[in-house]
Amino acid sequence: MKLPSTWGFSMGDCPDILAFADAVSPLSSSDRYLTYGAKTMTETKWGNAFFCSAYWTNLSTKDGHRKGSPTYGIAFKKYLQSSNSRSFRLLCCNGYHSFQNPLNQNNGFGTTPKHSSINESVTKYFDFVVVGSGVAGLRYALEVSKYGCVAIITKAEPYECNTNYAQGGVSAVLCPSDSVENHIHDTIVAGAYLCDEETVKVVCTEGPDRIKELIAMGASFDHGEDGQLHLAREGGHSHHRIVHAADMTGREIERALLNAVVDDPNITMFEHHFAIDLLTSQDYAEIYCHGVDTLNIETHQVVRFIGKVTLLASGGAGHIYPSTTNPLFHPTALADEGLPNKPSKKRENAFLISEAVRGDGAILYNQSMQRFMPLYDERAELAPRDVVARSIDDQLKKRGEKYVLLDISHRPRDQVLAHFPNIVAECLRCRLDITCMPIPVVPAAHYMCGGVRAGLHGETNIKGLYVAGEVACTGLHGANRLASNSLLEALVFARRAVQPSVEHMLHCNSNHPNIWALPVLPLSMKDQIVEDIDLRTRKVRQGLQSIMWEYVGIVRSTGRLKNAEWKIGDLEAEWEEFLFCRGWKPMMINPEACEMRNLFCCAKLVVSSALARRESRGLHFTEDYPYVEESKRKPTFIFPASPVKLTWSSQQAKYEPWESLLDGHVPDGYAIAVDAAQKAVLNYNSNNEEAPPLNFEAVLIAKRRTVEGTPQFYLYIRATDKVQGTTVAIKLCIAMSNPPKIFAAQPLKKWEN
Secondary structure (H helix, E strand, C coil): CCCCCCCCCCCCCCHHHHHHHHHHCCCCCCCEEEEEEEECCCCCCCCCCCCEEEEEEEEEEECCEEEECCCCCCCCHHHCCCCCCCCCCCEEEECCCCCCCCCCCCCCCCCCCCCCCCCCEEEEEEEEEEECCCHHHHHHHHHHCCCCCEEEECCCCCCCCHHHHCCCCEECCCCCCCCHHHHHHHHHHHCCCCCCHHHHHHHHHHHHHHHHHHHHCCCCCCECCCCCECEECCCCCCCCCEECCCCCHHHHHHHHHHHHHHCCCCEEEECCEEEEEEEEEEECCEEEEEEEEEEECCCCEEEEEEEEEEEECCCCCHHHCCCECCCEEEEEEECHHHCCCCCCCCCCCCCECCHHHHHCCCEEECCCCCECHHHCCCCHHHCCHHHHHHHHHHHHHHHCCCCEEEECCCCCHHHHHHHCHHHHHHHHHCCCCCCCCCEEEEEEEEECCCCEECCCCCECCCECEEECCCCEECCCCCCCCCCCCHHHHHHHHHHHCHHHHHHHHHHCCCCCCCCCCCCECCCCCCHHHHHHHHHHHHHHHHHHHHHHHHHCCCEECHHHHHHHHHHHHHHHHHHHHHHHHCCCCCCECCHHHHHHHHHHHHHHHHHHHHHHCCCCECCEEECCECCCCHHHCCCCCCCCCCHHHCCCCCCCCCCCCCEECCCCCCCCCCHHHHHHHHHHHHHHHHHCCCCCCEEEEEEEEEEEEEECCEEEEEEEEEEEECCCCCEEEEEEEEECCCCCEEEECCCCEECCC
16 A cells, blocks of 8 residues: 655644635545645754745656646646646655666756757756856865766856855964864854854864865965965954955855866856756655756756756845845945945945955944944944944934945055955946045845755755755854855855765666656747736836835834735735736746745745744844843744645745554554544534545554644544545644644545555
């Protein structure tokens, strides 16, 4: 007998669960069952994470395999009853997890993608698939290429990544007067004591070797007159430990790594490929990643990358805010409004004025040229960035001003020109000479401290999927990132992910049926309609960013966060309705719509996380809980919500292994749930007089957790149709409140013997 494989789904607002099941799973669908709430959202002991999905699984088989039949596009809450909108975002299927790499197929090894018809799709096979071309993705690719062929996927040119915009440098203990213990202490203090101490120790200890590797690969960093590396100091650091290449450190690291990638015959770079979805399968309690679907933006062709191992190194989520240097808030982004010659159009990304400028002695003033940082913190301009950002925000609100001034004109001109040539050049374009004039600055979104949960080797709870860089939540940053620790973290974890990735690749079973449905472009729609959709999507994007900045900014309150939650929900619903009313189909994709989907998902995760934390710590400051609470010194968890409230962009479900309950064996603590399951079957019989009555047989799979003190159970039970004698599976969600609340999805499929 074959047990059904399922994902967990949350209680959330329990009465909606049955309605959701009714909407998408009519009793007449005897050949299908519904799988709830897939979430690779990896909420974590350290922070938030992403990627989630619920999906239909079609049980029609070919060669003994179950076929997944997910839709990519927008299976939205208002359209759940439509027959073509029964699935969501992450491509998942059940029953197998291995794949093959046949050389006679279009493998793309060492080649660029074919330019075929826009109606065609291409599948390429690699040992390793890397999403992202920043420092984490490139450094990882250069190591794993020693063991197999590698595809690097990037949505623009390879250099167009967060790494390229990193100005300050990389922190590492390279000075005899410094110590790893000092670096650990500074990181934990800046992180407001929310860092994972083991992760911090690993990163600070391994950091110096990663710097030396970069130098050996050709990265050129600044040296002092003594011939030694010039080590700068930035806010939050107790010692000079910032290795830098003027104020273009990220660009120099990216240059060195890209040169090495070009020279590596085992690495193929795929530019202008927009990643759409991860390809996953489920084999009972384990989930496996097999690669990623992408859209070649230039050829308008869907390209599927099948890989034994996938590394997600896709960067952050700063574009949920209107002003981003790339959401950690950086206190000093260039304020265009205060420039002598303002740019003719709004920047897509704010221009960062590096933390190193303050580290080099720059002073912050309000527009009356009054220095204010000593009023807020004894460390003044060298306080951690969360303190500086809130201080600037307070000054702007009290004085009704739109920017403050950062002045480094008192430092020697030659030193300013040597240390910050990129900043000098950018300001000169706007007729601002920073060697004799103050720089107008304003806080901007800069870096995501949360992300996809990562273990000490970049591993996730999905087999074959690793994460590194800003997309990962390793626990290093805690509640606030220490300056110049980001590139260091990317280097360390990219390197640490190599060994387990290679081991997984070598032991990966390679019998892989290509079972995932392909997304489609909106070719059947008129050009004008597509243009209207793109225009509305851009306006919706601006609307979302405005909501996030106004209600989920540097200083927050419960009321404003709730307001944001409501406004984002309404905005998303309006956008969905606009698309569908113009003929958009669930299987359709384009970069604008997919990116908008992702922004909604991330924005709602940030709001949920902020509402969950009832204290002020690090970057999160709320007026309703303005103090640090030692009892709350633990990471924020994002728990699942009722699937009926979730849309294409925000499926959330915590994945946990299932416990098997076979042969009538019931572990301690589950008896009350089994009793409730029996009652649920009786209730089903009495409430569905027209349907054949069911006879309860056994609980097959169960999961238990506690939410806010209330035990919750997810159960799969086996029951028999008393009229036809067929066996069915029933999924139950039970909250053991007082009295217990029992909600049952309808019988979902005939049993497979």
